Amino acid sequence: MDRQVTMQGQGLVETATVAPRLSSTARRRQLREKVIAGVITAMAFTGIAALVLILVFIAKEALTLFLDAQAREEASLSKMFLPQVVRQNRPPAFVWQPVSGIPKVSMIPLFIGTLKTTLVSMLVAVPVGVMGALYAAEFAPRRLREVLKPTIELLAGIPSVVLGFFALMVLASFLQDTFGLTTRLNAVVAGLGLALAIVPVIFTVSEDALTAVPRSYREASLALGATPWETAWKVVLPAAAPGILAACVLGFGRAIGETMIVLMASGNAAIVSWNFSDSVRSMSATIAAEMGEVVVGSPHYSLLFFIGVELFLFTFILNMVASTWTRRVLKRLTGAGA
Numbered sequence: 271m272d273r274q275v276t277m278q279g280q281g282l283v284e285t286a287t288v289a290p291r292l293s294s295t296a297r298r299r300q301l302r303e304k305v306i307a308g309v310i311t312a313m314a315f316t317g318i319a320a321l322v323l324i325l326v327f328i329a330k331e332a333l334t335l336f337l338d339a340q341a342r343e344e345a346s347l348s349k350m351f352l353p354q355v356v357r358q359n360r361p362p363a364f365v366w367q368p369v370s371g372i373p374k375v376s377m378i379p380l381f382i383g384t385l386k387t388t389l390v391s392m393l394v395a396v397p398v399g400v401m402g403a404l405y406a407a408e409f410a411p412r413r414l415r416e417v418l419k420p421t422i423e424l425l426a427g428i429p430s431v432v433l434g435f436f437a438l439m440v441l442a443s444f445l446q447d448t449f450g451l452t453t454r455l456n457a458v459v460a461g462l463g464l465a466l467a468i469v470p471v472i473f474t475v476s477e478d479a480l481t482a483v484p485r486s487y488r489e490a491s492l493a494l495g496a497t498p499w500e501t502a503w504k505v506v507l508p509a510a511a512p513g514i515l516a517a518c519v520l521g522f523g524r525a526i527g528e529t530m531i532v533l534m535a536s537g538n539a540a541i542v543s544w545n546f547s548d549s550v551r552s553m554s555a556t557i558a559a560e561m562g563e564v565v566v567g568s569p570h571y572s573l574l575f576f577i578g579v580e581l582f583l584f585t586f587i588l589n590m591v592a593s594t595w596t597r598r599v600l601k602r603l604t605g606a607g608a
Contacts, residue, residue, distance in 0.1 A: 294350065352375060390457055403480055408498070408502040430530040437531060442454050453548055456547050456548055459554075463531040463535045474517075476517045483509045488501055523588070561574055
């Protein structure tokens, strides 16, 4: 009887010693998890803080245009967006000549050049990227898909300066010899070079969106008698529309902000013309070409930062509009708006 009581007492002692040990282990685990969560949170807020600081710096430099008297005189809003008298006895025109006796800083040629190159690139890259993703997700054999997707995604790893050099030396000569273009470097050449850069972005995101469509959608369509092509075109593609729109927005943002390809293959002539065979000058290429030689603190210097702010606002508004449209498409597809 005494032995049994002694054994029970030892068991109580062992239980009492194990319980604090387990609680200390749990406390260390909780502490480790808190440290990991804190590190992750700090990294996330560091990225946000870096973005905010960049925007503050760019906006501060651009605000000089509105705070400094000399900057307001040389780069007023009327000069930026309204025609200017370039020569006597000639009609006003939109001209970008920031370095001259009388600076002419119209943004219109830069807007037109940016839109022309971006439009050409999107007209080529969106059909190629989306249709390629549709083929890879719905029709390509498994072995071909395993080769096709990495090959297209490999284009994203090619430096933009290499693509610009290819457009400058190969595409420009080919298009001029084939179509007899008067200007060798123009919006078409720069747009095709941009298309090579944004096709992998559109293809990858679109293919992921198409693959994420539930298998039941395809099976239901085929069970109702639809062909594989009708299923892909009328069922899978509309169901993946939000993801495909996101791919197009990402590609558009890459095209409008790309610098080296446009700088090398567009001709860099600030011309107000809707002829796509004329040379153009984009906003991003203007910043890259002139920032290295501009006088720090001058109106021209602040004007280049103002162009950067315009690029940011344009892409931000585009993303907001695309996000709103995506939510409406999702509501319509899910029947939430009914």
